[in-house]
Amino acid sequence: MDTESVQKVYNNYASIYDLLFGMIFEQGRMSAIKGLRLRAGDKVLEVGVGTGLSLPFFPSHCNVVGIDLSEKMLKRAKMKINSQKLSHIAIKRMDATMMAFSDNSFDSVYAAYLISAVPDPWGVLAEMKRVCRKDGSIVVVNHFKSSNKFISSIETSISPFCSKHLGFRTDLCMSFMTKDAGLKLIERRRLSPVSLWEIAVFRNLKESTWF
Numbered sequence: 001m002d003t004e005s006v007q008k009v010y011n012n013y014a015s016i017y018d019l020l021f022g023m024i025f026e027q028g029r030m031s032a033i034k035g036l037r038l039r040a041g042d043k044v045l046e047v048g049v050g051t052g053l054s055l056p057f058f059p060s061h062c063n064v065v066g067i068d069l070s071e072k073m074l075k076r077a078k079m080k081i082n083s084q085k086l087s088h089i090a091i092k093r094m095d096a097t098m099m100a101f102s103d104n105s106f107d108s109v110y111a112a113y114l115i116s117a118v119p120d121p122w123g124v125l126a127e128m129k130r131v132c133r134k135d136g137s138i139v140v141v142n143h144f145k146s147s148n149k150f151i152s153s154i155e156t157s158i159s160p161f162c163s164k165h166l167g168f169r170t171d172l173c174m175s176f177m178t179k180d181a182g183l184k185l186i187e188r189r190r191l192s193p194v195s196l197w198e199i200a201v202f203r204n205l206k207e208s209t210w211f
Helices: 003-013 017-021 023-035 071-083 121-131 149-165
Strands: 043-047 063-068 089-093 106-112 132-142 183-190 198-204
Touching (some): 023 132, 043 121
Parallel strands (some): 043 063, 063 089
Antiparallel strands (some): 132 198
16 A cells, blocks of 8 residues: 555544544553653654544653644644643654654654554654664554464455555564664563554664664
8 A cells, every 4th residue: 555545544534533443542552652651851753643542641741743644634633632732742744754853853752553554664663763862762552463373374365455445454573673673672562462452662772774
C-alpha cells in the first residue's frame, strides 16, 4: 500500500475511529506512555497521532508534538486538544518518512499501532531515530509476526487483504527493530497473555543500522 492509499483509508476511518479503536486499545496507549518515563520539560513526539486518542495520557509537565498524514484525523485531534485544554500539545500534518524536524529534536518518540500501518516501516523507524536524541526512548505498541510457524503462515497469507482494506499489515517481524544496531531493546511485553499487541521500549544508540 502506498502513502496516498494509506491516507485515504485513514481519512475514511476518521469519523468512526474513536468508536472502533478507542477503549479497546486504551490500555496499550496508557502503558506505553508510562514506559516513556517522562520528566518535567521533556520533548515528546507521537508519530501517527491520529484522532488524538493518546493525547490525554501525556503529563502536562512535558511538551508533546503529534504528527499524522490524515487531515481528517488531525482535525479530530485538534478538537480534543481544544476541548480538553491540552496546551502542552501541538499537532502537525507530516509524512513520517520525511519529518520536518532537526536531528535530536526530541527526548522520546512514541508510536502506537502505527509501524505496521505505514508503507515503509524502515523509513519511519530511521526518521524516529534521527529526530530522537542519543540515549532517548523510542516506544512502540504494535502487532508483530508470531514465531509460531502455523500462526505466522496465516499472518503472511492474510496480510495483503489487511493492508489493502484495513490499512495495516500482519506479517511484520519485530526483528527489523531488534536487529538494528542503532537500537537497544530495554523491554518487550504483551499487554496480556492472550493479546496480539506488544509494547517494546528501545534506547536510541544513534549507531549505524544493519539494514
